[in-house]
Amino acid sequence: MTLGRRIFAVAAAGLLAAAAFGAPARAEGIALRMTVWTGNKAHLQLLDGIAAAYRKDHSEVASVTFETLPFDGYTTALTTQIAGGNAPDLAWIFENSAPDFVSSGVLLPLQDILRATPGYGYDDLLPSATALWRRDDVLYAYPFSTSPFGVFVNLDLVKQAGVTPPAERIAAGTWSWDNAVADAAAVHAKTGKAGLVVRDFDYKLWDNLATIWNGWGAAPWSADGKACGFDQPAMAEAMRFLHKAVFTDQALPGPGAPADFFAGDAAMTITQISRAALLKDGAFAWDLVPLPKGPAGEYAVIGQAGIGVFKAGANAQAAASFLAFLSNPENSAKLAQFFPPPRKSQLVVDLLAKANPMLKPAQIEAVVVRGIEIGAVKPSHTGNAQIAQVVRAGLDSLWRPDADIDAALQAVCGRIRPLLAR
Amino acid sequence: MAARTSVMAAPATATAPRAPFWTMRRRDALAGYLFVAPQLIGVALFVLMPLALVAWYSLHEWNVLAGSFDYVGDGNYRVLLEDPELPGVLGATALFSIGLVVLNLSLALLLAVLLNQRLRGMTVFRALFFSPVVVSLVAWTIVWGFLLQKDGGINGILAVFGVTGPNWLRGETTAMLSVIVVQVFKNVGLNMVLFLAALQTVPRDLYEAARIEGAGRVAQFRRITLPLISPTILLTSIITIVGSLQVFAQIAVLTQGGPGISTTVLVYYLYQQAFQFHAFGYGSALAVLLFAIVAVLTFAQWQLRRRWVFHEG
Numbered sequence: 053m054t055l056g057r058r059i060f061a062v063a064a065a066g067l068l069a070a071a072a073f074g075a076p077a078r079a080e081g082i083a084l085r086m087t088v089w090t091g092n093k094a095h096l097q098l099l100d101g102i103a104a105a106y107r108k109d110h111s112e113v114a115s116v117t118f119e120t121l122p123f124d125g126y127t128t129a130l131t132t133q134i135a136g137g138n139a140p141d142l143a144w145i146f147e148n149s150a151p152d153f154v155s156s157g158v159l160l161p162l163q164d165i166l167r168a169t170p171g172y173g174y175d176d177l178l179p180s181a182t183a184l185w186r187r188d189d190v191l192y193a194y195p196f197s198t199s200p201f202g203v204f205v206n207l208d209l210v211k212q213a214g215v216t217p218p219a220e221r222i223a224a225g226t227w228s229w230d231n232a233v234a235d236a237a238a239v240h241a242k243t244g245k246a247g248l249v250v251r252d253f254d255y256k257l258w259d260n261l262a263t264i265w266n267g268w269g270a271a272p273w274s275a276d277g278k279a280c281g282f283d284q285p286a287m288a289e290a291m292r293f294l295h296k297a298v299f300t301d302q303a304l305p306g307p308g309a310p311a312d313f314f315a316g317d318a319a320m321t322i323t324q325i326s327r328a329a330l331l332k333d334g335a336f337a338w339d340l341v342p343l344p345k346g347p348a349g350e351y352a353v354i355g356q357a358g359i360g361v362f363k364a365g366a367n368a369q370a371a372a373s374f375l376a377f378l379s380n381p382e383n384s385a386k387l388a389q390f391f392p393p394p395r396k397s398q399l400v401v402d403l404l405a406k407a408n409p410m411l412k413p414a415q416i417e418a419v420v421v422r423g424i425e426i427g428a429v430k431p432s433h434t435g436n437a438q439i440a441q442v443v444r445a446g447l448d449s450l451w452r453p454d455a456d457i458d459a460a461l462q463a464v465c466g467r468i469r470p471l472l473a474r
Numbered sequence: 475m476a477a478r479t480s481v482m483a484a485p486a487t488a489t490a491p492r493a494p495f496w497t498m499r500r501r502d503a504l505a506g507y508l509f510v511a512p513q514l515i516g517v518a519l520f521v522l523m524p525l526a527l528v529a530w531y532s533l534h535e536w537n538v539l540a541g542s543f544d545y546v547g548d549g550n551y552r553v554l555l556e557d558p559e560l561p562g563v564l565g566a567t568a569l570f571s572i573g574l575v576v577l578n579l580s581l582a583l584l585l586a587v588l589l590n591q592r593l594r595g596m597t598v599f600r601a602l603f604f605s606p607v608v609v610s611l612v613a614w615t616i617v618w619g620f621l622l623q624k625d626g627g628i629n630g631i632l633a634v635f636g637v638t639g640p641n642w643l644r645g646e647t648t649a650m651l652s653v654i655v656v657q658v659f660k661n662v663g664l665n666m667v668l669f670l671a672a673l674q675t676v677p678r679d680l681y682e683a684a685r686i687e688g689a690g691r692v693a694q695f696r697r698i699t700l701p702l703i704s705p706t707i708l709l710t711s712i713i714t715i716v717g718s719l720q721v722f723a724q725i726a727v728l729t730q731g732g733p734g735i736s737t738t739v740l741v742y743y744l745y746q747q748a749f750q751f752h753a754f755g756y757g758s759a760l761a762v763l764l765f766a767i768v769a770v771l772t773f774a775q776w777q778l779r780r781r782w783v784f785h786e787g
Binding site: 308 | 538
């Protein structure tokens, strides 16, 4: 009897202890959590600084945590958190999944809260910047970063290869895709380093190729999202150009041969100005120039992340109020160092130059201000993840030296048509 | 009061004293249950309950993002039957499993036979071939990912011999071959150790008798070794097949199912549907399909054992 009782008592005590320790400690105040893709120290310091300033005036908020999820697979990680009932209070959302999030109803409508914030200047937000995040005049996320793509250039490598620097080509009016690829191929041939890298593409995240095919006036689908664009003549021409640049000219590193511009492994890379933070150690001389002209003329492409608040969270109102602070004119100007703001009044060269001492005013004028003026946002569609995967699988047959380009593009259309029609 | 007490007491005195509830048997039983309780609770909570829930989810359309959870009956299973991608996925899964099982078992057996010699330093070789088993799977796969790049280590070695290696992870055939080989090298040590143990249970005198009868090495292997270690072959083949159907990390790290969908095996496809496309209901239906396949294969192997496993004859 004693043995049985003793075992029972021990088990019961153990369970009680587990229950006692397992119960969440009541935190003093609200703990806000926001998921971001960046793990960059400079980015996070800036965000932490703004959060600290907010908490000074809002004692009810005990902490604001910025949780870094890896760029590759960011949206999957985020939706897994939501599925597990552990959604963050706020999340950075990429433009390619904007239609999914906006139409899903998980996000808190923001326009009234932002309008009601004193000194916010809601009408200063550019309608073109908020378009992706609005539905029937309800704003579901704040277009936190409206960031045009530019070309970072490693001037040391360019000089070493004896190639005309892009800035000189721009001055001479010869900064075209043909010349850019020829220069990139020359650098590769002479230095053995990679010529031009479309950052984050890696023959998988194909929406980054919009930075190239937009120069041909091509698009993966029509403006209304219903018709496939991969089998259109402009797209076929752009892809033939890219295929030749990769496999014949070797101006871009091929599949399975990654090269990091910021580690000095490539002469040029197409990416956004937020990545300028990676240049801090000054290992090489660099420049930032707009995308080369394509057959369709001058163009620009914008990546546009939004910040949304999840409405099911217990702290949704507090999160929205923090977002209003994070995106007010004062903080928006600070964030402009890395993330160009969607505010009309702040898209001026002087202000952006002050915010971003790493970039020269001329670079800001040419890439950021002009880019936002004429730029098209990277492609997005509802059901993005599935479309992205099907296109990725279809384009794989294109990324080989002997590819039948037209057949591959038509096959892509055959696969995504039912998805576009949904 | 007194009367009542006497009434109460009467039956007790009339019959034999009631046996205490906590008999030795019951106490032992309780102790036994308490000892298995942690494991039982764990299995129930993290294995049985999710299994039941997956079957339940598979009858629903569950969009995580939209927060919708609607009963659709056999809807997901109808989608399963009509899914244009599924034949390709099942084909890739079969190719991976067959390739893995054949390569893994034959290599494991070969290594075991070679390492079963009584030579100096043999334990070093055994440890060497077993060591990948204890390496972290993802770390192992990432390193192989670097080696298999176009300008990676494998092609570097090939170049020394004047051979231009393929772009391993970007060709459909070579990508599948790569994931199989990476997985074989990772786990072949485990099967090798099992085979080694089995080989050492084969009585030496059988070989002696065979030699006297004039049997060569090959005949000895076929007529003595193979039949006597057949229970181990059954065990390893079941473990390897079931394991091969669960492959995920290697695919996720090395190929993400590509090129095309050539390495999209069932588990990876399930992951895509559930976690990337937010179709948890359909993902669950795929999980049920996987469960059925594993169950059928295991049952079939178990039934077949009478035919070819020595002790079961």
